[in-house]
Amino acid sequence: MVEATCLRRWLPAVVAVLGLLALVGSPDCSVFAAVLQEPAGDEDLAIVARIEQQRSTAIRAVIGSVVAIYDQGRQGGGSGVVIDPSGLALTNHHVIMGAGVSGMAGLADGKLYPWELIATDPGGDLALIRLKNASPFPASRLGNSDRVRVGDWALAMGNPFVLAEDHVPTVTLGIVSGVRRYQEGAGLNQLVYGNCIQVDSSINPGNSGGPLFDLAGLIIGINGRASFLERGRVNVGLGYAISSNQSRNFLGDLMATFLAQHGTLDASFSDYTDRGILCSSINEYSDAAKAGLELADRLLELEGVPVETANEVASLMCTLPRGWPTTLRIQKPDGTEKTVTVRLSGLPYQQPQEPPPVPETPGQEDDAEKKRQEENQLAMARLLSATPSTVRDVAANHFCRDVVWQRMAGDGADIPTGILELEWEAPVTSDGDQAGATKKVVLSVGGEGDFLLQTETAEGVRVFQGREKTLVSWESNEWMSGNSGLQQAAPDDADSLDSGDIRREPHLLAALAFVAANHPQDAWFPQFGTASIDGSDQADGQVAIRLKSLDADQDWFYAWVSTDFWSCESSHAQSHNPCRLLKVAPDLDSDGRSGGLVFRDWQTVGGWQVPASIRLVRGITEEVVGQWNVRPVTGKAGVGDE
Amino acid sequence: MCCARLVLLACVWGICCAAPASAQQVTPDEELPALIDRLQGRLVKIFGAGAGNVQAYSSGVLVSDDGTIVTAQGVYLDGARTVVVLADGTVHTATVMRRDRVLQLAVLKIEAETPHWFDLEADAVARQGDWVIAMSNAFRVADKQEPVSAWLGIVSLPTSIDARLNSRDVAYSGALVLVDSITSNPGAAGGALVSLDGKLVGVIGKIIESSETNTRLNYAVPTDLVRDFVAGKTELAAEDASGNAGTQLPGETGIRLFELGGKSGPAYIDSVVAGSAAEAAGFLPDDLIISVNGEKTGNLRTCATELARLVAGQEAVIVVKRGRELVRLPVTPRATGKRREAGGDQ
Numbered sequence: 001m002v003e004a005t006c007l008r009r010w011l012p013a014v015v016a017v018l019g020l021l022a023l024v025g026s027p028d029c030s031v032f033a034a035v036l037q038e039p040a041g042d043e044d045l046a047i048v049a050r051i052e053q054q055r056s057t058a059i060r061a062v063i064g065s066v067v068a069i070y071d072q073g074r075q076g077g078g079s080g081v082v083i084d085p086s087g088l089a090l091t092n093h094h095v096i097m098g099a100g101v102s103g104m105a106g107l108a109d110g111k112l113y114p115w116e117l118i119a120t121d122p123g124g125d126l127a128l129i130r131l132k133n134a135s136p137f138p139a140s141r142l143g144n145s146d147r148v149r150v151g152d153w154a155l156a157m158g159n160p161f162v163l164a165e166d167h168v169p170t171v172t173l174g175i176v177s178g179v180r181r182y183q184e185g186a187g188l189n190q191l192v193y194g195n196c197i198q199v200d201s202s203i204n205p206g207n208s209g210g211p212l213f214d215l216a217g218l219i220i221g222i223n224g225r226a227s228f229l230e231r232g233r234v235n236v237g238l239g240y241a242i243s244s245n246q247s248r249n250f251l252g253d254l255m256a257t258f259l260a261q262h263g264t265l266d267a268s269f270s271d272y273t274d275r276g277i278l279c280s281s282i283n284e285y286s287d288a289a290k291a292g293l294e295l296a297d298r299l300l301e302l303e304g305v306p307v308e309t310a311n312e313v314a315s316l317m318c319t320l321p322r323g324w325p326t327t328l329r330i331q332k333p334d335g336t337e338k339t340v341t342v343r344l345s346g347l348p349y350q351q352p353q354e355p356p357p358v359p360e361t362p363g364q365e366d367d368a369e370k371k372r373q374e375e376n377q378l379a380m381a382r383l384l385s386a387t388p389s390t391v392r393d394v395a396a397n398h399f400c401r402d403v404v405w406q407r408m409a410g411d412g413a414d415i416p417t418g419i420l421e422l423e424w425e426a427p428v429t430s431d432g433d434q435a436g437a438t439k440k441v442v443l444s445v446g447g448e449g450d451f452l453l454q455t456e457t458a459e460g461v462r463v464f465q466g467r468e469k470t471l472v473s474w475e476s477n478e479w480m481s482g483n484s485g486l487q488q489a490a491p492d493d494a495d496s497l498d499s500g501d502i503r504r505e506p507h508l509l510a511a512l513a514f515v516a517a518n519h520p521q522d523a524w525f526p527q528f529g530t531a532s533i534d535g536s537d538q539a540d541g542q543v544a545i546r547l548k549s550l551d552a553d554q555d556w557f558y559a560w561v562s563t564d565f566w567s568c569e570s571s572h573a574q575s576h577n578p579c580r581l582l583k584v585a586p587d588l589d590s591d592g593r594s595g596g597l598v599f600r601d602w603q604t605v606g607g608w609q610v611p612a613s614i615r616l617v618r619g620i621t622e623e624v625v626g627q628w629n630v631r632p633v634t635g636k637a638g639v640g641d642e
Numbered sequence: 643m644c645c646a647r648l649v650l651l652a653c654v655w656g657i658c659c660a661a662p663a664s665a666q667q668v669t670p671d672e673e674l675p676a677l678i679d680r681l682q683g684r685l686v687k688i689f690g691a692g693a694g695n696v697q698a699y700s701s702g703v704l705v706s707d708d709g710t711i712v713t714a715q716g717v718y719l720d721g722a723r724t725v726v727v728l729a730d731g732t733v734h735t736a737t738v739m740r741r742d743r744v745l746q747l748a749v750l751k752i753e754a755e756t757p758h759w760f761d762l763e764a765d766a767v768a769r770q771g772d773w774v775i776a777m778s779n780a781f782r783v784a785d786k787q788e789p790v791s792a793w794l795g796i797v798s799l800p801t802s803i804d805a806r807l808n809s810r811d812v813a814y815s816g817a818l819v820l821v822d823s824i825t826s827n828p829g830a831a832g833g834a835l836v837s838l839d840g841k842l843v844g845v846i847g848k849i850i851e852s853s854e855t856n857t858r859l860n861y862a863v864p865t866d867l868v869r870d871f872v873a874g875k876t877e878l879a880a881e882d883a884s885g886n887a888g889t890q891l892p893g894e895t896g897i898r899l900f901e902l903g904g905k906s907g908p909a910y911i912d913s914v915v916a917g918s919a920a921e922a923a924g925f926l927p928d929d930l931i932i933s934v935n936g937e938k939t940g941n942l943r944t945c946a947t948e949l950a951r952l953v954a955g956q957e958a959v960i961v962v963k964r965g966r967e968l969v970r971l972p973v974t975p976r977a978t979g980k981r982r983e984a985g986g987d988q
Contacts, residue, residue: 150792151675151775175674177791181783198783200793200823227781229828237793237824238781309731309786 058217059155059171064138066169066210067091067131068106068159069115071099072376073369079158079169079210080105080129081219083566085136086403087113088255089129090247091209092224093120094191096127100376101383105131106159106167107138118396120383121250121260122190122349124242124318125224127209128254130399140211141576142567143218145243148197152176156201156223156239158210169210174201174239182315183225183240188350189262194318196240197221203239212241218568219244245543246319248563252536252545253321255400257393259386260536261322263344269299269310276300277310279330287342293330300337301329321536322346322389325589325620341621343589352384389535397532404533404545405520407565407579408609420445420608421482421633422514426455426507426626442633443511444482445608449519452485453511464497464508465490466515471497499528499551503586503594510584510597510614510628513559517581517599518609528557539583540598540622543567558596559584578609589620598622605632677840678775678792683729683758685790685834687779688713688736688750691721701778701790701833702726702750703845704759705872709734709752712868714831714848715741719748726752731787743935745863745871746814746831746848760834760842762869768797768819768835768843768862776825776862778833778846790833795823797843800864815936815959818861819844826850826858835862844868893952893975895960896920899931899942909945911962923973929962 067080067089078095082088089105101117113131120127131137154176157169164170178198185192199212203226212221221241228236253260266286269277277299282289299307303326307313320326321344328340383392391397422443439456453464460477465485472494480488502508512528534548539560547559560583565576585596601612616626684704688711692698698721702713711726718724724736734752741748768774776793784790802817819835825846835844844862851858896918900910909931914920931939934948935958952958954977961970 149675149679150789151673151678151794175792175794177793178783178789180788198791200791227783227827229781235824236827238783238791238827311785311788 055153055155055173055215058213058215062140062211062213062217063108063157063169063171065140066108066157067115068162068164068167068169069095069099069103069129069209070106070112070162071103072372074104077103077159077162078206078208079223081157081209081211081222082107082131082137082139083142083219084403084407085139086399086406087115087131087135087137088118088400088403089115089131090211090222091127091129092222092242093122093125093127094224095209096120096129097380101379105129106164107131108168110166110168112167116396117383118400119254119257119260119392121254121262121321122384123185123192123260123262123347124246124250125191125193126222126242126247126250126254126260128251130396140213140217140219142244142248142563143214143216143220144567144569145197145220145245148176148179148214148220148243150176150179153215154197154199154201154220155213155215156199156203156207156210156241157213158207158223160202160204160206162206170207172202172207174199177238180312180315181240182311182318189347190349191225192262192318193225193240193242194315195243195246197243199223199239199241200237201239202235203241204235205233207239219247222247243319244567248543248567249319249324249536250321251543251563251566252533253389255397255404255545256533256535257391257397257400258535259349259383259388259390259392261346261348261388262318263320263322263324263326264317264347265293265326265328265342266345267293269313271310277307277313286345288328288340291340291342292338293328293340293342294332296333298331298333299328300331301327303327320344323535323537325538327621339621343620346388348388349384352381391532394532401531401533401547404547404561404579407576408517408520408561408581409578418447418606419482419486420606420610422610422630423633424614424628424630426628441507441628442479442482443514444486445515445518446486449515450486451511451515452480452482453507454479454485455507464505464511465494466512471501473497473501499553499555499557502557503555503592506594506597506616509586509594513581513584513597513599514611516559517602531559534558540600542582544582545579555586556588557584557586558588580609581611583617583622590617590622591619595625596622598624674775674794674838677836677838678777679789681775681777681834681836681840682789684760685729685777685779686711686713687727687782687784687790688718688724688832689727690716690718690724692718697782697828699779699782699829700831701780701829701846703832703834703842704756705762705868706759707756709754709756710739710759710872711736711750711752712832712845712872713748713750714846715743715746715748716831716848719750724750726750727786728754728756729758729787729789740871740874742871743937744815745867747845747863747868747871749872762865762872763841764866764869766837766841766843766865768800768837768864770797770799772797772843773838774819774821774823774843775836775838776821776823776830776833776846777836778825778827778830780825780827780830780833782829793823793825795821795825795860798822803859814847814850814861814863817864817867818847818859819864820859820861823860825860825862841865842868892950893954893956893958893977894918895923895925895949895952895958895973895975897925897931897949899946899949901942903942905943906941909939909942919973919976923960923971924969925960925962925971925973926964929964929969932961932963932968934958934960 065082069080070077080089080091104112105115113133115129115131118128156172177200181196181198183193203223207223210223211219214220223241225240227238265288267282267288270280272278279297324344331337386392424441442454444452451466455462463476464473472490474494529549529551531547531549534546537544537546543563544560548556562580562582565579580602583598590596595616595618598615598617599611602609614628615624686702688700688702698718700714702711719738726734726736734754736750736752739749739751779790798820800819826849830846831848833846837843844864845868846862896915897920898913900912911929914925931945937948939945952975957974959972
């Protein structure tokens with residue numbers, strides 16, 4: 001009798017829990033419940049139907065890019081998301097710590113593909129892997145996570161509890177519960193979640209490394225952890241995703257195959273009531289100190305974001321890689337304000353202890369799995385003890401470099417052919433020119449990456465010709481037509497040009513950069529040496545992948561390329577945008593004599609990518625010292641067959 | 643009504659820009675992010691004393707413009723200082739005004755103007771299938787002026803429970819609103835359950851967990867109960883800030899405990915006074931008292947303390963083990979006419 005009473009008392013709760021089970025994962029049921037209670041008009045149902053349509057369309061569009069990641073033995077795994085058709089995929093560092101440096105990846109098509117590690121970021125729990133044996137892979141794009149608001153819908157996808165037999169991802173719908181969250185890490189500077197997104201979408205073990213999408217199908221985060229306490233490792237309604245913007249910041253470091261480190265100003269900030277955030281300690285030998293940051297300076301803005309608490313500063317700093325050019329707006333105790341820009345130093349990781357060498361025990365084939373695991377441990381130990389910000393894997397780096405070049409060419413539909421002629425007025429130029437003087441510059445480019453650059457001089461015209469990877473220059477007393485100039489062999493007395501000439505002549509650098517932007521794979525002149533990816537950076541205020549190459553004189557050339565192909569600002573753009581050449585410079589921070597060139601407002605003219613303007617900049621702050629407005633010569637664009 | 647809900651739903655899904663004809667019939671077409679943002683100012687973070695594995699923090703809702711806060715009752719309020727952090731990050735010391743061990747709620751007061759607060763409206767009722775937003779500082783994720791977390795769910799069932807077989811399972815009795823989002827987390831108690839038109843439909847309750855299945859109920863205390871409690875109108879056992887009955891008369895049940903086993907011995911009933919409340923309620927000698935008002939009574943000492951806390955005229959629920967059965971016996975103690983002695987039994 002007592003039992004019956006108890007049951008009756010518990011019954012409502014039991015019924016509710018059963019109801020809950022039926023409703024979880026299918027919020028439409030609640031719509032249904034509402035409909036069941038009171039009849040709805042056709043119009044209302046049409047709205048609901050459209051909403052559902054929108055959601056299922058978004059899911060269908062992106063589900064193919066979600067990866068089920070397994071280790072070699074397929075014992076365990078996590079999730080990931082393909083961000084490039086070449087098979088580059090993001091996942092968590094802690095997923096590859098478990099799975100190793102290679103394994104198998106399952107996609108929604110039900111097939112398994114081998115994957116290999118490209119690089120990892122233990123500090124931010126990110127890793128970049130490469131899926132192989134197919135191309136193009138379905139890829140999703142990174143949205144702008146700064147625009148994510150609490151209350152926005154969030155779709156988590158992945159392989160929770162590694163339960164998908166056919167690798168088809170699980171979708172869990174929820175809302176964003178919090179933004180700009182900070183979840184502290186483990187060990188020395190590892191697995192810190194700064195400025196991350198908190199969701200009530202179910203995040204369970206196995207979801208790690210999988211994408212968090214908005215309803216437009218853009219990746220807003222990489223799911224990586226959840227709040228667990230007293231309940232075991234299952235979802236309790238608080239999941240955390242690394243913001244897509246942080247992932248984008250680290251793309252360059254990961255593509256470069258670096259052991260990515262996070263940045264620090266080598267200074268700390270504390271909250272002081274009524275006085276704001278003050279610098280409470282600083283390493284006097286740090287770049288920040290050299291740039292003018294002092295004790296008791298008040299921090300107003302970090303990277304253009306107004307900050308109000310020291311927590312916010314710590315959280316934001318987590319999203320920035322080592323070497324990142326970081327701008328601080330500070331207020332001195334006397335009230336004067338100052339802007340400081342420095343490259344961040346790196347936060348070190350604890351060096352892992354290498355496992356002792358495995359004694360060889362011949363004739364034991366059943367130990368293959370154990371041996372594989374030990375090898376894996378060794379590989380991970382090597383990975384974590386690598387020198388930070390150094391290319392670990394040249395082949396993988398060059399694979400990623402080729403991907404960048406392909407993405408600069410867009411979808412490949414518009415391969416530029418014929419001749420394009422550009423003209424610009426140059427107020428500031430190389431040595432010897434008078435300040436304020438202008439001169440005409442005409443650039444003619446052929447479909448194969450050959451070019452002819454003519455600049456106005458006091459005596460006549462200086463001609464630079466790049467033909468079949470050979471650079472020469474000569475004086476002329478008349479302007480040549482682009483067509484004939486490109487075809488014509490250089491005069492015998494023409495000077496051959498080396499990298500030093502390129503460094504001295506910004507027009508020539510601009511011309512070469514323009515050619516490289518349009519023929520990234522073919523037009524890398526040998527004067528520049530072999531290019532490789534050199535990590536994450538910013539150029540012209542945008543997130544960039546930095547490339548560098550060592551010229552014949554053992555000096556570096558740098559180029560900065562945008563991440564446009566992998567990211568998307570607008571939720572409506574359906575096609576991928578090409579990556580743009582943002583900047584070229586003969587030194588890292590353009591503080592040499594020659595400065596750097598920033599390219600702006602690229603547009604398509606007759607299949608060619610053309611910047612509307614070229615800016616000559618100096619220093620880490622990219623102070624503009626000159627601007628050239630570029631215009632295609634009327635009637636000549638893309639008509640090279642005449 | 644349903645029409646209204648569907649349109650609200652449409653807004654939540656972010657297509658209110660499509661402006662369906664029926665949208666004009668409904669005013670609160672607020673998008674979810676805007677709504678949550680608007681509500682943040684009405685939530686507070688509360689920090690108190692820690693004890694063992696009991697969290698020293700919780701959430702609270704402002705219910706007046708002069709700093710009245712409803713939060714969860716708990717030992718964290720027993721510390722030397724209870725601190726309330728408003729949404730703007732300002733820190734205030736709170737006074738505990740009232741607690742209720744049945745509702746498991748407490749009323750705090752801070753000396754500050756609080757322009758953002760929830761009106762404890764009479765018509766704010768959660769119905770089955772309604773969308774609701776839960777807001778709390780579960781897991782103390784938010785610090786200082788950082789906004790508290792938000793969850794979206796639906797009302798699974800408005801119902802009531804009073805099963806009190808084990809105080810660890812259920813520390814709450816009465817009407818409640820069950821929801822399908824996970825609200826039963828450390829620090830979430832005292833948070834808000836809000837309808838999509840921004841009305842408080844409940845205050846998130848303390849964790850109720852089955853010790854057998856490890857499952858938890860995700861629920862909120864309905865607003866009408868909260869309102870009565872805040873207004874001091876509740877018929878349930880209300881206590882003052884000290885946790886004692888204050889000027890209320892101590893209650894006498896007529897239960898006599900078996901004291902020969904020592905203070906650490908089991909709390910068996912030795913005898914029941916003839917004509918007492920306990921006799922009317924059906925207590926028998928040799929019943930083993932398991933819990934009093936949800937508080938576990940593991941030995942004679944704790945049992946005597948709990949019985950001594952009972953207030954005349956206010957119903958208490960005592961669970962006894964009789965043979966192999968657990969029997970739940972409501973009893974209303976009568977006034978003894980004498981002041982309570984500290985720690986003394988009846």
